[in-house]
Each structure stands twice: as C-alpha cells, then as structure tokens.
Amino acid sequence: xxxxxxxxxxxxxxxxxxxxxxxxxxxxxxxxxxxxxxxxxxxxxxxxxxxxxxxxxxxxxxxxxxxxxxxxxxxxxxxxxxxxxxxxxxxxxxxxxxxxxxxxxxxxxxxxxxxxxxxxxxxxxxxxxxxxxxxxxxxxxxxxxxxxxxxxxxxxxxxxxxxxxxxxxxxxxxxxxxxxxxxxxxxxxxxxxxxxxxxxxxxxxxxxxxxxxxxxxxxxxxxxxxxxxxxxxxxxxxxxxxxxxxxxxxxxxxxxxxxxxxxxxxxxxxxxxxxxxxxxxxxxxxxxxxxxxxxxxxxxxxxxxxxxxxxxxxxxxxxxxxxxxxxx
Amino acid sequence: xxxxxxxxxxxxxxxxxxxxxxxxxxxxxxxxxxxxxxxxxxxxxxxxxxxxxxxxxxxxxxxxxxxxxxxxxxxxxxxxxxxxxxxxxxxxxxxxxxxxxxxxxxxxxxxxxxxxxxxxxxxxxxxxxxxxxxxxxxxxxxxxxxxxxxxxxxxxxxxxxxxxxxxxxxxxxxxxxxxxxxxxxxxxxxxxxxxxxxxxxxxxxxxxxxxxxxxxxxxxxxxxxxxxxxxxxxxxxxxxxxxxxxxxxxxxxxxxxxxxxxxxxxxxxxxxxxxxxxxxxxxxxxxxxxxxxxxxxxxxxxxxxxxxxxxxxxxxxxxxxxxxxxxx
Amino acid sequence: xxxxxxxxxxxxxxxxxxxxxxxxxxxxxxxxxxxxxxxxxxxxxxxxxxxxxxxxxxxxxxxxxxxxxxxxxxxxxxxxxxxxxxxxxxxxxxxxxxxxxxxxxxxxxxxxxxxxxxxxxxxxxxxxxxxxxxxxxxxxxxxxxxxxxxxxxxxxxxxxxxxxxxxxxxxxxxxxxxxxxxxxxxxxxxxxxxxxxxxxxxxxxxxxxxxxxxxxxxxxxxxxxxxxxxxxxxxxxxxxxxxxxxxxxxxxxxxxxxxxxxxxxxxxxxxxxxxxxxxxxxxxxxxxxxxxxxxxxxxxxxxxxxxxxxxxxxxxxxxxxxxxxxxx
Numbered sequence: 008x009x010x011x012x013x014x015x016x017x018x019x020x021x022x023x024x025x026x027x028x029x030x031x032x033x034x035x036x037x038x039x040x041x042x043x044x045x046x047x048x049x050x051x052x053x054x055x056x057x058x059x060x061x062x063x064x065x066x067x068x069x070x071x072x073x074x075x076x077x078x079x080x081x082x083x084x085x086x087x088x089x090x091x092x093x094x095x096x097x098x099x100x101x102x103x104x105x106x107x108x109x110x111x112x113x114x115x116x117x118x119x120x121x122x123x124x125x126x127x128x129x130x131x132x133x134x135x136x137x138x139x140x141x142x143x144x145x146x147x148x149x150x151x152x153x154x155x156x157x158x159x160x161x162x163x164x165x166x167x168x169x170x171x172x173x174x175x176x177x178x179x180x181x182x183x184x185x186x187x188x189x190x191x192x193x194x195x196x197x198x199x200x201x202x203x204x205x206x207x208x209x210x211x212x213x214x215x216x217x218x219x220x221x222x223x224x225x226x227x228x229x230x231x232x233x234x235x236x237x238x239x240x241x242x243x244x245x246x247x248x249x250x251x252x253x254x255x256x257x258x259x260x261x262x263x264x265x266x267x268x269x270x271x272x273x274x275x276x277x278x279x280x281x282x283x284x285x286x287x288x289x290x291x292x293x294x295x296x297x298x299x300x301x302x303x304x305x306x307x308x309x310x311x312x313x314x315x316x317x318x319x320x321x322x323x324x325x326x327x328x329x330x331x332x333x334x335x
Numbered sequence: 336x337x338x339x340x341x342x343x344x345x346x347x348x349x350x351x352x353x354x355x356x357x358x359x360x361x362x363x364x365x366x367x368x369x370x371x372x373x374x375x376x377x378x379x380x381x382x383x384x385x386x387x388x389x390x391x392x393x394x395x396x397x398x399x400x401x402x403x404x405x406x407x408x409x410x411x412x413x414x415x416x417x418x419x420x421x422x423x424x425x426x427x428x429x430x431x432x433x434x435x436x437x438x439x440x441x442x443x444x445x446x447x448x449x450x451x452x453x454x455x456x457x458x459x460x461x462x463x464x465x466x467x468x469x470x471x472x473x474x475x476x477x478x479x480x481x482x483x484x485x486x487x488x489x490x491x492x493x494x495x496x497x498x499x500x501x502x503x504x505x506x507x508x509x510x511x512x513x514x515x516x517x518x519x520x521x522x523x524x525x526x527x528x529x530x531x532x533x534x535x536x537x538x539x540x541x542x543x544x545x546x547x548x549x550x551x552x553x554x555x556x557x558x559x560x561x562x563x564x565x566x567x568x569x570x571x572x573x574x575x576x577x578x579x580x581x582x583x584x585x586x587x588x589x590x591x592x593x594x595x596x597x598x599x600x601x602x603x604x605x606x607x608x609x610x611x612x613x614x615x616x617x618x619x620x621x622x623x624x625x626x627x628x629x630x631x632x633x634x635x636x637x638x639x640x641x642x643x644x645x646x647x648x649x650x651x652x653x654x655x656x657x658x659x660x661x662x663x
Numbered sequence: 664x665x666x667x668x669x670x671x672x673x674x675x676x677x678x679x680x681x682x683x684x685x686x687x688x689x690x691x692x693x694x695x696x697x698x699x700x701x702x703x704x705x706x707x708x709x710x711x712x713x714x715x716x717x718x719x720x721x722x723x724x725x726x727x728x729x730x731x732x733x734x735x736x737x738x739x740x741x742x743x744x745x746x747x748x749x750x751x752x753x754x755x756x757x758x759x760x761x762x763x764x765x766x767x768x769x770x771x772x773x774x775x776x777x778x779x780x781x782x783x784x785x786x787x788x789x790x791x792x793x794x795x796x797x798x799x800x801x802x803x804x805x806x807x808x809x810x811x812x813x814x815x816x817x818x819x820x821x822x823x824x825x826x827x828x829x830x831x832x833x834x835x836x837x838x839x840x841x842x843x844x845x846x847x848x849x850x851x852x853x854x855x856x857x858x859x860x861x862x863x864x865x866x867x868x869x870x871x872x873x874x875x876x877x878x879x880x881x882x883x884x885x886x887x888x889x890x891x892x893x894x895x896x897x898x899x900x901x902x903x904x905x906x907x908x909x910x911x912x913x914x915x916x917x918x919x920x921x922x923x924x925x926x927x928x929x930x931x932x933x934x935x936x937x938x939x940x941x942x943x944x945x946x947x948x949x950x951x952x953x954x955x956x957x958x959x960x961x962x963x964x965x966x967x968x969x970x971x972x973x974x975x976x977x978x979x980x981x982x983x984x985x986x987x988x989x990x991x
Contacts, residue, residue: 059723059724059782062723066389067389067390069418071411079755079773080776083727083753083755083776083780084780086753086754086780087725087753087780087781090725090751090753091725095418097414097418098414098426098428098754099407099411100428110624111585111624111626112623112625112626113631115631116623116624116625117407119642120411120642120646121411123643123646123650124411124415124646124650126387295772295776296767297768298766303769303771314772314775318775318776318779318780319779322780391717394717395715395716395747396715397743397747423746425739425742425743425746426754427735427739428756438952439913439952439954439955441959444951444952444953447970447974448736448739448951449739451970451971451974452739452740452742452743452974452978453743454715
C-alpha cells in the first residue's frame with residue numbers, strides 16, 4: 008500500500024517539501040503520503056546501515072543532540088543515525104552539561120546558540136511543549152526526541168514502520184495494547200498514528216487505575232479507530248497482528264506504595280500467554296526499557312521484535328528523517 | 336585596514352609562523368598583524384560554514400576538548416569548529432569525567448595523557464593560570480577556552496572580529512561597556528584588544544561597587560585607550576559604534592544579599608534606552624549568557640547581534656585558530 | 664622474534680580468524696601467534712597515527728564506548744583509536760548517562776540496544792565478569808576495557824607491546840613489579856602475559872599486606888614464569904629490563920586509616936633509586952594514574968616511558984584490535 012513508486016514526480020516533490028527545512032514536533036503533522044515517503048527513504052537507509060556502506064549524505068552537516076533530560080537509548084539512536092550517514096554530532100547529553108541554563112539563561116537563548124552552531128537540533132526535554140517552543144525560536148529544523156508526557160513522534164514512526172515492514176500495510180490491523188494507557192505517550196501517539204489508516208482496531212488491557220481516559224476514547228473513535236477495552240487476559244482475541252506492551256512508569260506515582268499497588272495488577276507477557284492467545288504471525292513489541300512487561304523467556308521467540316527489528320527500525324527511520332529535513 | 340592582501344609573501348609566512356604549533360593562551364600574545372591574518376582566515380571559514388561546504392582541512396586530526404569546568408556554549412563552539420573542518424573531537428565535558436583527577440593524578444600528568452591522544456588540546460579550567468601551565472607541559476598546541484577569572488582570549492578575538500566585520504576597522508571606534516567592570520575578564524580583555532589599535536575610546540557604566548580598578552585604568556590609558564567613566568545612563572554619548580553589555584556574575588558574591596544589592600543598581604538595555612541613546616549604525620553585543628542585561632524586546636532590533644553574528648563569529652574565529660595552530 | 668613475515672599466508676588467514684568478529688574479553692584467549700599478528704598491525708597503526716595520515720579504514724563503522732564506570736584515560740584512548748582510523752564513536756561516558764539502567768532495565772537489554780546501533784562495543788564496568796556477560800549477549804564484538812578487579816586485557820597488550828618495541832622480544836626478560844600485588848589486575852594480567860613466553864623472571868616488591876597470594880604464585884610458576892619475592896629495595900637486581908610500578912588503590916581499603924598504614928610502607932621510584940639499581944637500558948613503566956608511585960623528578964629520564972611511549976602504544980594496540988575484530 009505505501010509504495011512510493013505509485014506517486015508521480017510532481018507529487019513527490021511536494022511531499023518532500025513537507026519535510027525539507029521543517030520541524031518534526033508532533034505526529035499530528037504527518038499525512039499518509041508523508042509517512043509513505045518517509046518509509047520509502049527508511050528502507051533505503053536500512054540498506055546503508057546493514058551493509059556498513061560508508062555514506063557521505065550528511066557530510067559537512069552537524070546535528071546538535073541537545074538532551075536536557077538524559078536518555079541513553081534515544082541519544083544513541085540519533086547519534087548513530089547521524090554518523091551512519093557521514094554527519095557529525097554535537098553532544099550535550101545531560102542537563103548539567105547545559106551550563107548556561109544554570110547561569111540563568113533562558114531556554115530560548117540556549118536554542119539560538121545551538122542553532123548558530125549546527126544544522127539540525129534534536130531536542131529531548133522533561134517538559135511538555137518545549138519541542139514546539141524550540142521550533143518556534145530556531146530557524147533550523149528541530150526534531151522532538153521526547154518532550155515530557157507530551158510526544159515522542161519518532162518512537163511512533165518507528166513503531167508504524169515496524170508494523171509496515173512486517174505486514175506490508177498499516178490498515179485493517181488488529182493490535183493489543185497493554186500497560187499504562189493513562190500516561191503512556193507512546194501508546195497515545197501510536198493510536199493516533201493507527202487512526203490515520205482505515206479499519207484498524209485496538210484492544211486495550213490495563214490496570215484499573217491506568218485505563219485510557221474517556222475523552223481520549225471518544226476522540227480516537229471520532230478519528231476512525233475501533234477501540235475495545237478488555238477486562239482480563241482471557242478476553243485477548245487470538246487474531247491480533249501485534250501486541251504492544253508498555254511498563255507502568257514508577258515516576259508517575261506519588262508514593263512507592265501507590266506504584267506497588269498498581270504494579271501488582273499489571274500484566275506480563277509470558278511464553279504461556281503467547282502460547283494461549285498469540286497467533287503464529289503476530290509480532291510482540293515494547294518501546295523499552297521493559298520493566299515487568301515481558302518475561303525474558305520470550306526473547307528467543309521469533310515473534311519478539313523489541314530487541315531486534317524494532318530498535319533497528321528506530322535507527323532507519325531517524326536516518327530517513329534527518330536526510331529529509333535537510334533536503335538531501 | 337586589516338587587508339591581508341597588502342602583505343608580501345615573506346611577511347605572511349612569518350606571521351603564519353606565529354600560529355603554527357603555538358599555544359593560544361593570552362590575548363597579549365597577538366600583534367596587529369597576527370589579528371589581521373586570523374581575520375582573513377576567519378572570513379574564509381565563514382564561507383565554508385555558511386555554505387555547508389564539506390571540508391577536509393582537519394581530516395586525520397583529533398582535538399581534545401578538555402573541560403575541567405563545564406561550559407556548553409564554548410564547548411559547542413569548539414566542537415562545531417573542529418567538525419565543520421572535517422576534524423574529530425575527543426570530548427571530556429565535565430570534571431567528573433576527568434576521572435584520573437579523582438584518583439589523585441596531577442593536572443600535568445592528565446595533560447600529557449591527552450597530548451598523547453590528540454593534536455590540539457582545548458582547555459577550560461576554573462582556575463586562573465592553568466592554560467599557561469598546560470601549554471608549558473604539552474608539546475602540542477593548547478588553546479585557552481577560559482581559565483577562571485584570568486583570560487578567555489577566543490572570546491575577545493570573536494568580539495574584535497564582530498566589530499571589524501561591521502565597521503571595516505578596529506581603530507577610532509567609540510564603545511560603551513556596561514556591567515561588571517571589576518570582575519569581567521571579557522571586558523578586561525576586550526579593552527586590551529582595543530588598545531592595540533589607535534584612537535579608540537570606551538565609555539564605562541557600572542554599579543558603584545563594580546567599577547574598573549584604578550590601576551587597570553592607568554595601565555589601559557598607558558596603552559593608548561581613551562577611557563571615560565559615566566555616572567549614569569543619561570551620560571551615554573549618542574555616537575557609540577557599539578554597546579557591550581555584561582551580566583553581574585552572581586558567583587562572585589559572598590552572599591545572595593550582596594548580589595541582590597548590586598544587581599538592583601545594574602543597567603538593562605531596553606528598547607527605550609536604545610531609542611534614546613543608540614545611533615542607527617551601532618551594534619549591541621553581549622558575550623552571553625545574558626541574565627538581567629538585555630531586554631528580550633530588543634532581540635528583533637537589527638542592531639542586536641548577540642544571538643546572531645556574534646555567536647557565529649565565535650565559530651569562524653575558532654575554526655581559523657584551529658587551522659592556523661595546526662599549520663593547515 | 665615476533666616477525667609476522669615468517670608466517671605463511673594460510674597460517675596468517677587462520678590467525679586473523681582468531682580476531683575477526685571475536686570478543687576481546689580476557690588475556691587468556693591469546694596465543695603467541697595472535698600477539699605476533701596484533702603487534703605487526705599495531706606497528707602499522709603507529710605509522711598512521713604518528714604521521715596524521717587520514718585513514719578511512721573504519722569509515723562507515725560505529726564504535727559504542729559504553730562506560731558504566733567513568734575512566735577518562737581509557738575512554739580517550741579508545742575514542743582516539745577509533746577516530747584515527749576514520750571511524751565514529753557513540754559516547755556513553757558515565758553511569759548516569761546509561762539512563763535505561765536507572766529505569767530498571769537489565770544489563771543484557773542495554774547491551775542489545777547498543778548492539779543494534781553499532782559495530783563494536785567497548786565496555787567498561789565496575790563489576791567483574793560483565794565483559795564476558797556482554798560478549799555472550801551481543802553478536803557483535805565486545806572489547807573489555809576493564810571489568811572491576813577482573814581483567815583489563817588491552818592494558819596488558821599495550822604493556823607487552825611496549826616491552827617488545829624496546830627489546831625486540833618478550834622472552835628471557837627480567838622485570839621488577841612493585842606495588843599492590845594483591846589487588847592489581849594490571850600486574851596479574853602482565854604476569855600471565857609474560858608467562859606465555861619462555862624464560863621470563865619477575866621480582867616482586869610490595870607492602871607486606873599487599874603480597875601476591877600464594878595460589879597465584881603456584882599457578883604462575885606452573886605456567887613457566889620465574890617468580891622471586893624481594894624483602895626490600897636493597898634486593899633489587901641491577902639487570903632488570905623493566906620496572907613496573909603500580910599505585911596502592913585507596914578504594915580497596917575499608918578505612919582511610921587502613922590505607923594510610925599500608926601507603927606508608929609503599930615504595931617510590933626516585934632518581935636515587937634508579938641511580939642505584941637501574942640499568943642503563945631498562946625502561947620504567949606505570950599504568951597511570953601514578954599516585955605516590957614515581958617521583959616527577961624521574962620524568963625527564965629517558966628510561967621513563969609511562970608518559971610517553973607507554974600511553975601512545977595503548978593507542979596503537981587499540982587501533983590494531985579494532986581493525987582486527989572488524990576484519991579490516
């Protein structure tokens with residue numbers, strides 16, 4: 008379905024224009040054609056990365072990795088994406104390193120300083136909305152690498168790419184979403200992504216206190232996503248194309264006791280659960296880190312992609328995004 | 336005035352020799368001809384950076400960014416300068432990372448270790464005199480990226496370059512210097528730099544407790560700089576070519592109350608102040624971070640260069656310095 | 664003795680196979696022929712590094728420097744080794760940066776994530792055995808850059824290379840080993856390395872509480888190393904080819920008082936000691952940092968290699984290792 012070859016040249020130029028010089032702040036900014044183009048480029052990138060082809064696509068370009076909140080995984084992915092394409096990075100890996108902030112500098116000034124040094128800013132911040140703020144301030148592209156509980160659009164793009172690589176389509180899929188449906192920005196964004204395509208259904212399984220808020224359900228249904236809340240593991244339909252597991256985030260709870268109370272009710276993907284409810288062709292996903300989500304005994308199962316293609320697809324989609332926003 | 340073309344070849348070779356393999360420790364080491372050559376190279380570098388020209392000038396070279404004191408801005412500038420020229424960096428961004436120091440290693444040993452790994456050491460240190468000490472120990476070039484309250488020569492070079500780019504000369508300029516004239520190494524070095532050229536005048540405006548020390552005034556006047564202390568904003572002459580604003584550095588005060596007392600008396604660059612006293616052709620500078628120095632409402636004024644050319648010029652002059660000390 | 668030219672082509676291919684795609688976890692994995700090949704490549708690397716020859720040998724390759732325990736020296740050496748060969752690094756320099764660990768991720772998951780991003784993992788960890796664990800988990804080569812009190816194989820390889828460069832052989836050498844013979848993994852590994860070659864003798868000098876354990880003595884003698892414990896400095900034989908000094912590691916002691924008690928008994932290499940007991944042709948080595956081991960007055964002595972060839976040889980052997988494990 009997402010074949011780029013079906014596009015004529017003028018359309019392609021227009022879609023490219025949706026990326027060149029643009030910020031990547033929210034999943035909301037992507038139309039189906041944008042995703043189609045991105046995935047086409049990501050497949051090219053996969054070839055470059057898998058074969059260690061020395062690429063000079065980003066030669067002469069410098070990407071600031073500005074992490075106000077540390078995140079070794081996302082940092083590593085963007086760092087590798089840049090360097091696999093022959094680009095260079097300017098690494099600010101932790102908040103203490105952003106010393107100007109401690110001297111009282113405003114966020115806006117800091118962004119403009121790094122804008123002067125580099126061609127793209129990849130921003131991670133602990134506060135919601137900071138990616139959009141940076142994008143407003145900077146004239147170079149800003150890529151949101153997670154801003155608090157708001158968005159982490161490249162996570163969703165890599166998740167969609169993983170589904171597309173496996174099933175050849177992003178419509179008419181059934182998926183099971185498990186874990187913290189109240190707080191997980193990953194799940195919220197994934198559902199928004201799936202709602203761009205026709206005929207998708209998600210089954211939700213979460214501790215009672217972490218259910219998807221009613222207004223979110225209404226809004227997503229209005230966008231065309233079919234949503235079914237499950238009461239227990241026994242209700243999992245046997246024909247899901249994917250299971251997507253997320254951890255209960257300890258840092259969201261006021262007290263350790265509150266967290267423990269919820270964590271006790273949380274669900275774990277075990278070999279037994281897969282044996283009973285999972286189809287042969289499904290894939291098991293997790294944005295990582297997995298903490299109390301998936302039993303390591305499942306790792307050797309071929310359907311477990313979280314430590315394999317899902318991480319690698321993050322690299323390929325980020326390589327594609329960098330190349331596209333730089334117009335290369 | 337600073338045209339390199341006016342130099343004959345043999346002179347040029349000699350001036351280049353003032354850089355090749357040399358340390359950049361203090362502004363005092365530069366003669367007018369050195370600055371002339373540096374700015375000529377910096378203009379070349381600007382072309383490379385602005386056009387994202389993939390440069391291989393520093394290919395095969397490794398620059399250690401050894402920051403015993405973190406400074407994201409200066410780190411970023413030297414990192415970008417190296418990579419824009421095709422070089423690589425070895426990043427030590429914070430004191431905890433210099434683990435050998437915590438194991439009790441001497442500064443001199445640490446410097447010699449990084450000398451063995453790299454071709455240039457860019458050193459930032461919280462203590463005055465450490466850049467010179469490193470330069471004595473290492474046989475490769477050491478560039479001072481700020482050593483305590485002593486010097487930060489590349490800051491002054493970029494400030495002078497900014498003035499030269501704007502006015503085409505560094506002599507017969509009038510400038511207003513505002514803020515912490517007692518402690519600011521930036522202002523002290525800038526005045527020394529201006530004193531290298533004929534006919535310059537600086538007007539000083541500072542809280543009573545932060546005035547330029549009398550012996551500094553004597554010494555700078557002896558070097559030919561005209562110095563006028565102003566009593567209040569009303570005395571600002573309307574024909575200054577530049578205003579240079581600096582913050583009152585909280586970290587210099589024994590108590591927060593002492594700081595507050597002085598900070599209350601400090602001056603702020605507002606649109607009103609510019610409307611009243613600034614000429615049409617002047618530029619407004621700040622070494623950043625600006626904290627209580629310049630009202631953000633001024634940012635959109637074309638004369639405000641602190642978030643624009645002033646930062647970028649830091650990149651170009653550092654690129655030029657790296658190329659020159661490596662003899663490339 | 665270690666001339667690679669004496670090997671025929673088929674043997675060479677086989678020895679290369681001992682490196683390509685392999686992990687470097689322990690010194691125990693090396694046979695004499697492996698070391699012969701490694702040193703031959705290291706000599707090539709020395710030529711590349713000394714002449715700043717821009718090398719593209721590792722172009723397109725990415726090396727994760729995953730330091731769960733900070734170590735600026737070893738980090739710097741591997742970083743420089745990668746970049747001198749045209750490769751790129753993904754830097755995780757301190758434990759706080761490995762954020763996933765703080766979110767509760769297992770070590771095994773973290774390794775698999777960085778495996779997905781890169782071509783080699785260089786691992787430093789505070790716990791013994793973690794390098795082997797990482798090697799079991801990852802399908803790409805893992806190089807042990809020190810795992811707690813277990814091993815630091817590249818340190819020993821660079822020490823052996825330094826001896827070989829100086830004496831043209833690794834057999835029939837006499838060496839003096841001084842310092843913490845109880846805990847120093849550096850000394851333990853060096854003795855194991857020397858025991859691979861015929862006719863070597865080590866003389867041991869240490870505080871009473873830090874003597875080499877009896878079972879270690881038995882095991883090393885069984886491997887063919889001659890071991891002589893010395894009672895005092897006066898017993899140092901005058902014909903040692905090398906002296907190898909190590910510090911008493913403060914962090915090994917329960918209390919500061921315990922450390923002080925031992926440190927008072929420890930030995931220091933002074934100009935006087937060298938004058939009295941050292942031969943003209945010997946070399947003085949130290950793995951650094953030196954803390955209470957070697958008097959700086961010795962630094963200018965030509966026999967002192969610790970701040971000169973010993974560090975540089977670390978760079979060359981690590982360059983060689985990286986090229987060999989990647990099959991380049």
